[in-house]
Amino acid sequence: MNSAGVKIHLNDVSKYFYTRFGTVKALEKVNCTVKAGEFFVIIGPSGCGKTTLLRIMAGLESRSAGEILVSRETPHQPLTAMVFQENSIFPWMTVEANIGYGMKNRGAPAGERERVVKAYIEKVGLTTFARAYPHELSGGMKQRVSVARAFAANPEVLLMDEPFGSLDEQTRAVLQEELLRIWEETRKTVIFITHSIDEAVLMGDRILVMSAHPGRVKSIVDVPFSRPRRVYEIRKEPGYGELVFDLWNQLQADIRQGAPQPQEIL
Amino acid sequence: MEQRVAVARAEAGNERTRAIRRLRTERLLSGVSPFLLLAVWEAGGRLGIIDVRFFPAPSFILGTFAELIVSGELFIHLATTLKSLLAGFFVGALAGVVIGLIMGLSWWVRAFLDPLVSALYPIPRSAIVPLIMLVFGIGWVSSAVLVAISVFFLVLINTMAGVMHIDRIFLDVGKNFGAGPLRMFLTIALPGALPMIFAGLRLGLGIALIVIVVAEFAGAAGGLQGIGVLIWQSWQTFLVERMYVGLVVIALLGYASGLLVDGIERLVIRWKRTQF
Numbered sequence: 001m002n003s004a005g006v007k008i009h010l011n012d013v014s015k016y017f018y019t020r021f022g023t024v025k026a027l028e029k030v031n032c033t034v035k036a037g038e039f040f041v042i043i044g045p046s047g048c049g050k051t052t053l054l055r056i057m058a059g060l061e062s063r064s065a066g067e068i069l070v071s072r073e074t075p076h077q078p079l080t081a082m083v084f085q086e087n088s089i090f091p092w093m094t095v096e097a098n099i100g101y102g103m104k105n106r107g108a109p110a111g112e113r114e115r116v117v118k119a120y121i122e123k124v125g126l127t128t129f130a131r132a133y134p135h136e137l138s139g140g141m142k143q144r145v146s147v148a149r150a151f152a153a154n155p156e157v158l159l160m161d162e163p164f165g166s167l168d169e170q171t172r173a174v175l176q177e178e179l180l181r182i183w184e185e186t187r188k189t190v191i192f193i194t195h196s197i198d199e200a201v202l203m204g205d206r207i208l209v210m211s212a213h214p215g216r217v218k219s220i221v222d223v224p225f226s227r228p229r230r231v232y233e234i235r236k237e238p239g240y241g242e243l244v245f246d247l248w249n250q251l252q253a254d255i256r257q258g259a260p261q262p263q264e265i266l
Numbered sequence: 267m268e269q270r271v272a273v274a275r276a277e278a279g280n281e282r283t284r285a286i287r288r289l290r291t292e293r294l295l296s297g298v299s300p301f302l303l304l305a306v307w308e309a310g311g312r313l314g315i316i317d318v319r320f321f322p323a324p325s326f327i328l329g330t331f332a333e334l335i336v337s338g339e340l341f342i343h344l345a346t347t348l349k350s351l352l353a354g355f356f357v358g359a360l361a362g363v364v365i366g367l368i369m370g371l372s373w374w375v376r377a378f379l380d381p382l383v384s385a386l387y388p389i390p391r392s393a394i395v396p397l398i399m400l401v402f403g404i405g406w407v408s409s410a411v412l413v414a415i416s417v418f419f420l421v422l423i424n425t426m427a428g429v430m431h432i433d434r435i436f437l438d439v440g441k442n443f444g445a446g447p448l449r450m451f452l453t454i455a456l457p458g459a460l461p462m463i464f465a466g467l468r469l470g471l472g473i474a475l476i477v478i479v480v481a482e483f484a485g486a487a488g489g490l491q492g493i494g495v496l497i498w499q500s501w502q503t504f505l506v507e508r509m510y511v512g513l514v515v516i517a518l519l520g521y522a523s524g525l526l527v528d529g530i531e532r533l534v535i536r537w538k539r540t541q542f
């Protein structure tokens with residue numbers, strides 16, 4: 001890989017969807033680099049292809065053009081683990097089994113698995129629910145399991161697709177702080193998608209702003225606030241309001257633009 | 267204020283007792299109807315209102331039941347039927363689950379086998395009884411094969427549908443978290459399809475009881491044993507009470523096996539149980 005400290009290199013990544021109504025350019029020549037240990041947030045209007053980009057990185061979608069380079073720490077570590085937006089924990093597995101799923105797939109020894117699972121169950125405060133099934137959990141608890149599952153898999157890169165998007169505001173605030181705390185401990189490289197400007201500023205080291213139709217990199221913004229950060233306290237930081245306003249200005253033009261239009265390529 | 271609380275509590279108490287009373291009445295009513303029918307039947311038979319040549323009074327049937335138990339004849343028939351039922355059901359269900367899972371997961375296996383399933387499934391099971399007896403001879407094996415074939419298709423179709431209706435997100439999770447084909451099969455396809463698999467097993471059980479009686483009817487002349495044979499031979503020799511014993515036994519068998527499948531389902535699908 002090129003320079004030291006670079007974890008991910010996106011090089012002209014493009015994605016086209018071929019539909020009955022023509023070809024839709026979901027992503028066009030997306031370029032960026034993510035540093036090792038960075039909390040990298042992608043923000044953009046709905047339909048800008050941010051989820052598609054994440055799914056390509058997760059190996060769940062193919063790319064139409066371009067390349068993605070990830071510098072590996074160890075060869076047997078999984079490349080990515082994703083926290084999905086919707087409820088994605090297996091209803092037929094206990095909390096423990098869900099969190100240990102990635103490790104078990106990799107054939108990690110039972111002892112190591114137990115230790116890691118126990119540690120993450122504690123970190124997300126679900127110790128008394130270790131043997132519970134998902135139908136016995138609230139929405140916030142399910143998303144905690146999903147976050148713990150991704151961390152426990154110990155991937156090179158953590159991918160998060162609006163993980164708290166469906167939660168109520170208070171629960172979201174609590175989970176954001178929990179995630180920040182766990183991330184401070186592990187300093188994994190995270191790519192985090194959101195449509196919330198506040199969330200982007202709270203969580204991110206840098207924010208990539210995408211424009212829609214086709215999805216392109218509009219700008220990459222540094223978030224200057226020191227860590228550890230706290231959900232409501234960060235709003236008192238000097239420059240917070242300006243940063244939020246600047247991001248909103250960048251986004252609103254695209255949001256007003258409206259529905260996607262199929263376009264011809266070539 | 268305190269008074270109002272007391273009133274509210276008393277009303278809540280009343281509501282509760284009313285609910286309990288209603289539940290008790292419900293149980294009593296459902297418990298009474300079968301016995302009432304038997305009593306009317308018995309009385310009608312004894313008073314000569316009902317033709318006992320066709321509908322012997324329940325007490326006579328019970329007597330014959332006891333005779334058949336004492337002589338051991340009933341158990342010989344029951345053993346044969348159970349053997350065919352269990353063997354056929356097990357083989358058919360297992361094959362149905364495995365092939366159904368594979369067809370649900372793999373589009374090319376599905377494309378390859380779907381026409382065969384669609385072509386073979388609609389053939390009435392009773393129509394192939396002669397063919398099966400031709401191949402496997404007259405005996406419990408033929409009944410078992412017929413049961414297996416009937417159960418196989420129902421379980422296969424339900425299992426395949428079960429896998430195909432699994433939320434896509436779970437397959438994404440499996441892929442992203444590094445599950446190989448075997449782990450996809452065991453940790454996602456199988457558990458995800460289990461509720462539908464059990465629906466298929468329950469349907470299969472109903473069909474199995476029908477076809478086993480049909481197969482035994484057909485084999486009755488050939489010296490086969492079984493509850494179906496008991497019913498058929500009793501009709502031919504006009505031993506109507508014995509025929510009714512056969513009917514009662516096959517009904518009980520259906521009821522008991524239904525309970526068994528329900529019990530296994532509760533044991534296997536623990537994650538679906540709510541509250542209790």
